Amino acid sequence: MYAAEFDYVRASSIEEAISLKAENDDSSLLAGGHSLIPAMKLRLSTPQKLIDISGLDQLKKISKNGSHISIGSLCTHKQCAESEIIQSNCPALSDAASVIGDPHVRTKGTIGGALAHSDPQADYPGATLALNATFVAKGPSGERTIEVDDYFIGLWETALGEGELLTEIRIAINSMNANSCYVKFPQPASRYPYVGCGVSLSSNNGTCSDIRVGFSGVGEWAFRDSGVESTLKGQPLNDSTIASAADKAAEGKTVLNDHFVSEEYRRAMSKVYAKRAMMQLS
Amino acid sequence: MKISMKVNGVDYENDIEPRTLLVQYLRETLDLTGTNIGCDTSQCGACTIHVNGEAVKSCTMLAVQADGATITTIEGLANDGELHPVQKAFCENHGLQCGYCTPGMIMASVDMLKNNPNPTEEEIRHGLEGNFCRCTGYHNIVKSVKAAAVSMKGGA
Ligand SMILES: Cc1cc2nc3c(=O)[nH]c(=O)nc-3n(C[C@H](O)[C@H](O)[C@H](O)COP(=O)(O)OP(=O)(O)OC[C@H]3O[C@@H](n4cnc5c(N)ncnc54)[C@H](O)[C@@H]3O)c2cc1C
Ligand code: FES
Numbered sequence A: 001m002y003a004a005e006f007d008y009v010r011a012s013s014i015e016e017a018i019s020l021k022a023e024n025d026d027s028s029l030l031a032g033g034h035s036l037i038p039a040m041k042l043r044l045s046t047p048q049k050l051i052d053i054s055g056l057d058q059l060k061k062i063s064k065n066g067s068h069i070s071i072g073s074l075c076t077h078k079q080c081a082e083s084e085i086i087q088s089n090c091p092a093l094s095d096a097a098s099v100i101g102d103p104h105v106r107t108k109g110t111i112g113g114a115l116a117h118s119d120p121q122a123d124y125p126g127a128t129l130a131l132n133a134t135f136v137a138k139g140p141s142g143e144r145t146i147e148v149d150d151y152f153i154g155l156w157e158t159a160l161g162e163g164e165l166l167t168e169i170r171i172a173i174n175s176m177n178a179n180s181c182y183v184k185f186p187q188p189a190s191r192y193p194y195v196g197c198g199v200s201l202s203s204n205n206g207t208c209s210d211i212r213v214g215f216s217g218v219g220e221w222a223f224r225d226s227g228v229e230s231t232l233k234g235q236p237l238n239d240s241t242i243a244s245a246a247d248k249a250a251e252g253k254t255v256l257n258d259h260f261v262s263e264e265y266r267r268a269m270s271k272v273y274a275k276r277a278m279m280q281l282s
Numbered sequence B: 001m002k003i004s005m006k007v008n009g010v011d012y013e014n015d016i017e018p019r020t021l022l023v024q025y026l027r028e029t030l031d032l033t034g035t036n037i038g039c040d041t042s043q044c045g046a047c048t049i050h051v052n053g054e055a056v057k058s059c060t061m062l063a064v065q066a067d068g069a070t071i072t073t074i075e076g077l078a079n080d081g082e083l084h085p086v087q088k089a090f091c092e093n094h095g096l097q098c099g100y101c102t103p104g105m106i107m108a109s110v111d112m113l114k115n116n117p118n119p120t121e122e123e124i125r126h127g128l129e130g131n132f133c134r135c136t137g138y139h140n141i142v143k144s145v146k147a148a149a150v151s152m153k154g155g156a
């Protein structure tokens, strides 16, 4: 046997999942299982109880909801990659979803699972930072929203409370989000990003009027890069202004260093990928 | 915990521990050892099968999650002893050497061709990103999938 013993229960509603979680200290929600099950197989994670939420069909929809797009947390990476609504209103998100792992991972893994898990080497964090996303969480004390800028707060750590379920990801419908992209330098075997860069950009008569840049894979957790943003904002969009802005990538940030990619190389690649993303949008 | 599922057209019902992986259930409980286990990290794809018509890694799913599902493994691909066109193409194009990755490669390829019956070489390589082969260098695997796509155009 790979995983340690545990009890398994299927939640039949969001409310039931929340109360099961509250009643069981050492329990984990199970969505697509593509981060949790590998961790349980290696016994890095040994929950006593698994609460399977993968049958909650109300969390599997992508829709336009007035001023924003609403993405249910159980939408798979495949759904997010192929959604016409996402492709036309916030392409950075479909770009990110389409390069996660491999086709089999994208069939099972969910956007909510990935954002709750918040692997430092994950793709959605960089994209959702660029898109100024809002997360909807439900817990024992009701529903609340969390802005993406307040969401990624540490290594494997998010603003999501222990008993909370991430139910929805909201992305505003506007021209800046429609002009967005996500590019990535993947680990060749696992395909997790060494550098993932999401950018959304708006321009007025060839001048950059606003820009958001999000990085994942680079630091211990995903971050917005205000250095790149402020260097390009207000400038005419051309090769040289973009190159100067890209040159600020990850400046002043703590950058990961591992036996595949050194800190120095990651910094260099952050500049390269930031430049590619901005060039693609200008 | 009691589960039931249809595997290669046969109905099964068993009482299993929740921690049983789907691949273990197939191999150890149902004795369907065609589905291989090649890694502990969900990366190699040797365990690829179809659950409700979609290719997934059966080492990264619990058997209890497949309760009620319809499953196809490599053993269920041939039709009345007649090999599936993708199986034939792998034989004819030397798409395997040791054969360890082959069941997963074939299950992944069948799913890919269902969604994209006429893939380019690049699309084949991307479509098989979740399946590792340590022998062939992939060249003849890609060739096999291309050949299968051509032979299946008759509506196989
Ligand atoms: C081979 C392989 C390659 C991969 N490559 C990449 C890659 O390139 N880029 C990338 O970003 N990711 C990658 N992943 C991870 C993948 O994207 C996972 O699907 C994702 O990280 C977790 O989503 P899940 O639905 O599978 O969640 P699960 O594994 O089911 O859950 C993960 C964690 O989140 C919690 N959780 C799940 N859903 C919710 C919810 N709605 N509310 C609150 N908590 C919740 C669970 O309790 C658990 O702690 C890869 C995975 C594998 C196996
Ligand atoms: S055994 Fe390697 S991915 Fe399943």
Ligand code: FES
Pocket: B095, B096, B097, B098, B099, B100, B101, B102, B132, B133, B134, B135, B136
């Ligand atoms: S043929 Fe040996 S691993 Fe692919």
